[in-house]
Amino acid sequence: MSETEFFHEIRPDQLNLFACLFCGQSFGWDALGQNEFQGWFVFEGQTHTAHLKQTPKGVFVRTSAPRSWFFRYFNLGLDLNQIISTFPNDPDIALALRRFKGLRVLAQDPWETLVSFIISQNNNIARIRLILRRMMRAFGGFPRPEDLLDTPLLKTIGLGYRAEYLTNLGRAVASGRFNPEELRDMSDRDAMRCLLSLHGVGPKVASCVLLYGYGRHGAFPVDVWLKRMAKPIDYGPYAGWAQLYLYALARGLDHL
């Protein structure tokens, strides 16, 4: 597999790789050193890997994916300062903004986020990562819809009761009842309804998929940590980004 290598100029306060990659929105990344990371991801239907190294002036990128992946994945077309300016005036948000400068919501592959966050329910991050690694090994890359049809195999991977959810998802795609691509053009409301029709997908998982997979920045996932944290206030048009800052604050970033 060919690799491309390049340098992207950007300051850490506009893109903080460690915060982005280890705040629970993606599960495929490992830290090699202080500011050096390696991981896998899906881009344009293919499983790829990348090696990233952050410096004060920018990021060295080496990846099997097309060069456009980096700009897309880290949402670099969006102005972080402008997004932050829409956040509500709240002491927790303010603290999180100071503590996690350069934290961005990622633009991940919709299928990858859907499968990953179905696995995430009532699960811990270490085990989510473990299961995804096992699936990658079993299927030679991120699982495709047809890979999910073998429930017994999924159970040997440690999916437990979630194996049934994934098999159901595989069948929904095979039958045409669910098509991840169709959600791109739907309204937030319709896309949400479509996701909720899937067995094993509730409001939390659907919100994560909409936010991290479909770029719906207002989607606001509430998990056990956010329940302790979030207040009944309006988090604005980038509520999902505000949520990520709150989540990072609630958990810290050293839990992986």
Add this chain to the structure above:
DNA sequence: TTCCAGGCGTATC
């Protein structure tokens, strides 16, 4: 050993 994890389906009221 027990408790918990980026929840959800189902039953019951």
Add this chain to the structure above:
DNA sequence: GATACGCATGGA
């Protein structure tokens, strides 16, 4: 619509 409970698994 709200609430209670079971659920596979492995790390803490």
